[in-house]
Amino acid sequence: MHDFPSLGIVNSFITLWPFNMEGTKWKRKSIVTAALTILTSSQAILIVWSKRAGKYEYSVTTANFLVEALKCALSLAALARIWRSEGVTEDNRLSTTLDEVIVYPIPAFLYLVKNLLQYYIFQYVDAPGYQILKNLNIISTGILYRIILKKKLSSIQWAAFILLCAGCTTAQLDPSSDRVLQTPFQGWLMAIVMALFSGFAGVYTEAIMKKRPSRNINVQNFWLYVFGMIFNVVAILVQDFDAVVEKGFFHGYSLITVLMILNHALSGIAVSMVMKYADNIVKVYATSVAMLLTAFVSFLFFGFQFSTAFLLGSIVVSVSIYLHSNGGVQRQQ
Template sequence: PSNGETSEIASGAAQAQDATTPSKRKEASQKPAASFKAMLLVLMVVQNSALALVGRYTRSSVSKEDMFVVNHLILVCEFVKLILASGLEHYTTNGKLAQSIKENIIDNPLDFLKILIPSLLYLVQNSLLFVALSNLPAPIYQVTYQGKLLTTAIVSVIMLQRKYKAKQWVCLLTLGFGVAIVVLGENNQKAKDAAEDGAVVEEDSDKPAQSMTVGLIAVTVACFCSALAGVYTEKLLKRPSTSSAGSAKGPVSLWMRNIQMAFFSICIALIQGGTSTGEDSEKPFMHGFTFLVYLLVLIQAA
């Protein structure tokens, strides 16, 4: 072929390569994204399972006197979250943490106060989850707490007008029926064991008393608290904030919202601890904190 034909062939090949390159690049970029999502899913499963197992063990394997106070654990967890969120906000803002705090907290107190509601809900949720862990076996707790998926879907429809497909509702309702079957099966098994033994075995007075009913009520209320707090926080993250002058700003970052939430949670927990009465109020701060409890703090803060 002549030089003109050669140049036309070369240009055509280049155009064909350019046409296929974006699709290849898109496919190549989708693979790391899918792998990252899969890794996050695995980490989330490991974290939730470890939280249930370690939390249950720390609440059921020690005596009443050696048991840690839930309020103290929440305080330490929220303090760790505050440090981690501050570090991540410092990193994402290129060292402008102080400026970010000034813009989103000091100069915008009304928007800052909006996070008080989910902070209170999450604090109630965490307290109830440890009540549930004290009264339910880890597998039962793990299964029943998945009911938060159904409650979150219902709350998101009400608050965010979110629409779900019929197939998604079938999956959520199937999950609800599955949770109910597990709970009923556990109750029937306990009744059967008690009937075969002919008498109720006395529990160790040195260990905390356990009640299936109390645990299930705690999990149910915690599921609704989790749904309300999660959907409300999502609504705040998507809504642009407003400055003190009334001008619209971009949405506040996730890490700044975590800083705000941890701050309010610490304040509420301090007030709760200062006004509480009973045996727990007499225990010193971080009483009963063992290696496993510190591990539980790290899992919870993650």
Template sequence: MANKEHQDSIMLKVEQGTHGKEPSKAMKDNKPTEKKLFMKVASLVAMTVLNSTVVLLMRYLRMRQGPLFISTTAVVMCEVFKLFISMLCVVVEERNLVRLPYIIYDSFFGSYIDTLKMMVPSFLYTLQNNLFFVAISNLDVATVQVLYQLRIFTTCLFAVIILGKEINRSQGIAIVMLFVGVCVVQLNLDTEQTHEHVEQQTQNNFLGVIAIVVSVFLSGFAGVYFEKVLKSTSKSVWIRNIQLASYGIFLGFIGIVTKDGATIAEKGFFFGYDNLVLLSLFIQAFAGLSIAVVFKYADNVLKSFASSMSIIISCVAAVIFFKTHLTPAFYCGTFFVICSLFLYNR
């Protein structure tokens, strides 16, 4: 009898030990997945909110009285803010300020081939922005905004080719719905901004179409390429942002010299700047950095959905702050975007 009780006691301990270990192991295995899911959602939400804020601030800056800052200097200042924010994030990540110079030196000179990888997206983004300027100078705003949404398709195309991403039928339908919805919303915006136009005699429609088509292909390729670099190497996303911002500053200064050198020499680098301009550029820098985090933990396609939602949020906020009017087309486009979001993640 005593022997039987002893055996039962041993069996009970074994069962308790087994049941005690399994949840612990499961929790340990799920921890990285939960962290990745949190970062994925948080980065998408942050990007959406920051992009909406940037749009509203930039619109206010254009509407208010006073001299407007020189756009090429704003591009450089935004990259400078990105550089310093990324450096701060590296210090927080490493918990060591003294090592920062060594980390930065190693990120640029430790492996030349690895460093040169980041020159590709930086150069492509710069070229894309210049082509967008050519397009906006030769086409009406509505045409440019609609054609620019083709980047949704080019992003998916390069994601399939470069990353081997699989897109099923329902996701394909969702992407088409997203494109249609964003185009309709953008057309609503353009009817509200009819004062922004270019004189017909200065336009070259063929050149404008070529510029915007090349721009959307560069945008899709650069984004997917950057995502591949982030996910295929062990370097921190903040180190990659330091590299990208450094190249961006260099290329930005080339733009300053070639485009606005004479104007800046006459008026100064910080002409038109005040605290609100600096704040808007600082937030824009955060928005740019959030895109890299989205690439790391989510993907380019989800970024397209987040960007579309930020456009809608900006429109709704513009009604409150700028007394703009929304047309039935806006509500129709918003419905398409929201439906596409649910359909893609079904």
């Protein structure tokens, strides 16, 4: 059963067994979730900031490659420290069997297919419409999480999940949103296929990370990111080879680009941790909260205006979070 605990249960843990296993697990889960939320929203804020600061003509594929390389380096650094303190064990050694490593390229491959489809969907929907349709990811993740990982959500938690999708979409509504209903059949189909690819990649990553719970996460990350690097080398060769040869690898990089690469690398590691210590459902909630947080920070620092739709969507998302975490407990008020 999915076991995101209610606040009441959390309090009991803190009061009664401050150092027990469950308490430690919950603490780790909370920290990685909070980290993912903050990193995701600061990522969006960096994008807003970089747009305000003017357009930077760096190649996205080289930046993506550097993100994967940085994550790889960070995983190796963490491993080196662990090897020094604990020695090399069966769980933290880098060498692996073909049987273990063969599944690692699959998430990277699924994301690649999804990103390729992204170029075609814009023949049927515009960018704001695509933002709205992307919320289908929430539903596809829930369904695949149930089917593939065979984990259960209570009926209240399912209701909460539908609300999360509706609330996020409501928060993103603007006067142009009604066009999304005129999306042709092919557009809807592609949006659904993309949502399934994205959901499947997430669920598959969780399955990999949890398959061997005792396996050190840094080893798992290392292999995941190695394949990420390989896929991005292919992307550079296909898409930006000429630009890189002509203008150089780091052409157009600025402070913001460097910050964005750093941030992407850290959020990538946070996603892996959420997959290992929490699950896809927690990830979806974290990224949704990050969206609201981003709007709030943009409101404070960039003079954005709140729309009525944003406020209503935020209320629905908040109730969804409450229902999700309290969905297993029935209380009278």
